[in-house]
Amino acid sequence: xxxxxxxxxxxxxxxxxxxxxxxxxxxxxxxxxxxxxxxxxxxxxxxxxxxxxxxxxxxxxxxxxxxxxxxxxxxxxxxxxxxxxxxxxxxxxxxxxxxxxxxxxxxxxxxxxxxxxxxxxxxxxxxxxxxx
Numbered sequence: 765x766x767x768x769x770x771x772x773x774x775x776x777x778x779x780x781x782x783x784x785x786x787x788x789x790x791x792x793x794x795x796x797x798x799x800x801x802x803x804x805x806x807x808x809x810x811x812x813x814x815x816x817x818x819x820x821x822x823x824x825x826x827x828x829x830x831x832x833x834x835x836x837x838x839x840x841x842x843x844x845x846x847x848x849x850x851x852x853x854x855x856x857x858x859x860x861x862x863x864x865x866x867x868x869x870x871x872x873x874x875x876x877x878x879x880x881x882x883x884x885x886x887x888x889x890x891x892x893x894x895x896x
Contacts, residue, residue, distance in 0.1 A: 772859045774852055776808035783844075783851050790829035790839055797844065811848045821846050 781804050784797045800807055824840040831837050842850070878887045 772856050774812075774856070776812045776852075777804060779848060779851050779855065780804050780807040780811060783848050786847075788839070790837060791827070791841075800844075807848075811845075811852075814845060815849060815852065819845070821849075 781801070784801050784804065784807065786797075787793065822843045822845070824842040824846070826838050827841050828836040829839050878884060
């Protein structure tokens with residue numbers, strides 16, 4: 765599978781740096797990614813080369829991460845190549861769109877929003893992902 769032509773210019777160095785610095789609160793740090801930070805230009809050149817040729821995604825490993833309280837959450841542990849390609853595709857798809865406000869204030873506003881409607885007696889909270 766080949767990455768289709770993207771309607772935007774890709775800054776592979778920024779993509780590589782962003783992905784190598786990315787963290788997941790449910791997984792320990794990826795030490796290999798942190799070690800590659802000193803070679804971000806090489807990673808960017810490699811990624812650009814990889815995306816120009818046919819390549820199939822590598823099946824990710826599923827790891828179980830403990831949830832606070834009880835239970836576990838399945839997480840897909842993707843290869844670096846696939847994470848970088850995914851970041852390129854998502855960045856291209858989001859080009860020109862406003863970025864979501866992930867601040868604490870925005871989250872508080874979101875959580876309290878249902879209470880701002882008149883005649884609200886109950887607020888239901890559920891976890892759809894846990895349903896399945």
